[in-house]
Amino acid sequence: xxxxxxxxxxxxxxxxxxxxxxxxxxxxxxxxxxxxxxxxxxxxxxxxxxxxxxxxxxxxxxxxxxxxxxxxxxxxxxxxxxxxxxxxxxxxxxxxxxxxxxxxxxxxxxxxxxxxxxxxxxxxxxxxxxxxxxxxxxxxxxxxxxxxxxxxxxxxxxxxxxxxxxxxxxxxxxxxxxxxxxxxxxxxxxxxxxxxxxxxxxxxxxxxxxxxxxxxxxxxxxxx
Amino acid sequence: xxxxxxxxxxxxxxxxxxxxxxxxxxxxxxxxxxxxxxxxxxxxxxxxxxxxxxxxxxxxxxxxxxxxxxxxxxxxxxxxxxxxxxxxxxxxxxxxxxxxxxxxxxxxxxxxxxxxxxxxxxxxxxxxxxxxxxxx
Numbered sequence: 001x002x003x004x005x006x007x008x009x010x011x012x013x014x015x016x017x018x019x020x021x022x023x024x025x026x027x028x029x030x031x032x033x034x035x036x037x038x039x040x041x042x043x044x045x046x047x048x049x050x051x052x053x054x055x056x057x058x059x060x061x062x063x064x065x066x067x068x069x070x071x072x073x074x075x076x077x078x079x080x081x082x083x084x085x086x087x088x089x090x091x092x093x094x095x096x097x098x099x100x101x102x103x104x105x106x107x108x109x110x111x112x113x114x115x116x117x118x119x120x121x122x123x124x125x126x127x128x129x130x131x132x133x134x135x136x137x138x139x140x141x142x143x144x145x146x147x148x149x150x151x152x153x154x155x156x157x158x159x160x161x162x163x164x165x166x167x168x169x170x171x172x173x174x175x176x177x178x179x180x181x182x183x184x185x186x187x188x189x190x191x192x193x194x195x196x197x198x199x200x201x202x203x204x205x206x207x208x209x210x211x212x213x214x215x216x217x218x219x220x221x222x223x224x
Numbered sequence: 225x226x227x228x229x230x231x232x233x234x235x236x237x238x239x240x241x242x243x244x245x246x247x248x249x250x251x252x253x254x255x256x257x258x259x260x261x262x263x264x265x266x267x268x269x270x271x272x273x274x275x276x277x278x279x280x281x282x283x284x285x286x287x288x289x290x291x292x293x294x295x296x297x298x299x300x301x302x303x304x305x306x307x308x309x310x311x312x313x314x315x316x317x318x319x320x321x322x323x324x325x326x327x328x329x330x331x332x333x334x335x336x337x338x339x340x341x342x343x344x345x346x347x348x349x350x351x352x353x354x355x356x357x358x359x360x
Contacts, residue, residue, distance in 0.1 A: 041242055041245075042241070042242040042245075044242075045242030045243050045244060045245065046242060046243060046318060046319065046322075048243075049242075049243035049244075049319060049322060049323075050322055053322055053323065053325070053326035054326075056326055056330060057326060057329050057330055057333065060329070060330040060333045060334050061333055063334055064333050064334045064336075064337035064338065065337070067334065067337065067338050068337055068338060068341040085275070085278075085279065089275060092271055093271075096264070096267055096268065096271065097264075099303070099307060100260060100263075100264040100307075103260040103263075103264075103307055104257075104260065106244075107256070107257055107260070197242065197244060197245070200244060201243060201244045201308065204244070204303060204307040204308050205308075207303060207307075208300050208303050208304070211296050211299050211300055211303070212296060212300075214274075215274055215292050215293070215295070215296040216292075216293075216296070219274060219275065219277075219278035219292055220278070220289060220292060222278070223278045223279075223288055223292075
């Protein structure tokens with residue numbers, strides 16, 4: 001059993017989350033109706049996975065409305081005129097690399113190296129911030145060119161979808177900063193490892209949503 | 225059941241794997257630093273392929289949409305396997321089932337909306353010039 005879960009026995013003296021009478025040893029088998037509930041690390045991460053999937057379902061509604069409204073430009077500018085694919089390529093590279101360095105941070109937590117974890121988390125955050133900067137810049141340029149969200153249904157759907165993703169990235173950055181501060185103060189506590197793990201899941205999921213955005217919104221919108 | 229037998233069964237069935245957690249069986253293709261590196265390079269290749277497919281004439285023009293969708297789904301798969309460590313292993317059953325349900329709902333929402341709205345659009349009565357002038 002990994003030491004990720006080992007701490008929960010101390011934190012849960014009554015072992016509510018663990019098996020009762022049938023348990024052999026500290027952490028007996030889980031799943032398949034045997035041996036009681038899974039460890040807290042697994043249940044927390046699974047709950048967060050359910051949240052992420054429901055978040056993706058929410059995004060699917062934004063994607064559906066964008067797909068329906070993508071031709072409804074009301075005589076205004078189309079995606080082909082507005083989108084700068086160089087910027088999108090840069091954003092894609094930044095977010096993908098940020099997802100990768102987030103993975104490196106996860107690997108560093110396995111080694112229990114605070115310095116490496118903090119370093120890779122910082123790189124992840126900086127890349128995410130650069131991504132967000134490019135996106136805000138794009139939005140500002142579009143709003144300046146009288147192509148804001150109120151111009152047409154297409155632009156409303158565009159700003160809702162891409163802005164929602166940008167908001168997620170922004171909130172993720174806040175979360176990342178909090179995690180770095182907590183890691184600094186508290187070290188690798190079991191609850192912190194769970195939070196870090198959830199953050200890593202969140203960050204990778206955001207990159208998956210960005211794949212759909214750059215393909216369906218930008219590449220399809222700008223293609224001839 | 226003897227004590228030894230039940231213990232073996234428990235070892236086999238030791239635990240579920242949290243989503244995103246690497247499976248306890250190491251040295252898998254998708255594990256460790258090499259897994260992240262492999263996933264990263266695959267994702268870069270697929271991204272470049274997407275941009276090439278959209279920006280050049282390498283692909284027969286009407287097929288570009290399908291190519292982009294396939295490339296995007298492939299890249300999502302790469303992310304799921306190499307970054308989120310969602311595998312088909314028995315310890316991952318719960319994670320995969322949740323994902324499958326999520327994908328089902330996403331597909332229903334997106335395909336259903338596009339399908340129905342396209343039909344509604346076709347069935348709209350054409351607007352007369354007078355009505356068009358009345359539009360805000």
